[in-house]
Amino acid sequence: DQQVKQNSPSLSVQEGRISILNCDYTNSMFDYFLWYKKYPAEGPTFLISISSIKDKNEDGRFTVFLNKSAKHLSLHIVPSQPGDSAVYFCAASALYTGANSKLTFGKGITLSVRP
């Protein structure tokens, strides 16, 4: 049973436009959410996170939105750049409720930014 779902396997956007990557979760114990970025042949790298007490966190071109009632989060990248082309993983943790830092990941979405 997938507890973190990224239902779209891929997304293609034009350089300069907004990229919106979506993620849904089912486990109500999750209280900390993260986005990781992965290039081929490399390990994932942390991008941005949000705790369940917030509904928005912004870091430069990257903003993560959390809708707890819908168990949905999204990553917005604006403006998108060709270097953003990578696989993006949504991950969740029961960090505060479960004192558990292990991450549950979605399957990832491949973002392609066209020049």
Next chain:
Amino acid sequence: GAGVSQSPSNKVTEKGKDVELRCDPISGHTALYWYRQSLGQGLEFLIYFQGNSAPDKSGLPSDRFSAERTGGSVSTLTIQRTQQEDSAVYLCASSLRVTGNSYNEQFFGPGTRLTVL
């Protein structure tokens, strides 16, 4: 500075053989995690070590899988009697000490690609 390193980068083995995968975490990181990514899947948690505490083995898929962490640093993931479904990329991550009220970023290594023929 040095990140998380893993060896080998690629391993091809025959069904039924045992394999050992190694992880060198970032110096000073007391928490260490193993994940694996099978084809078309997300990363799947396997096991977690923190300091001298008993490891969280709740993600290990069978008793053929085991891991140890010697001296609180290097970790070895061992898969006995490998099966074709064990083929995956095995990723190691480390972080500063985990507490109940703050998140410490997990830094990932490049992974070991295991292929079981």
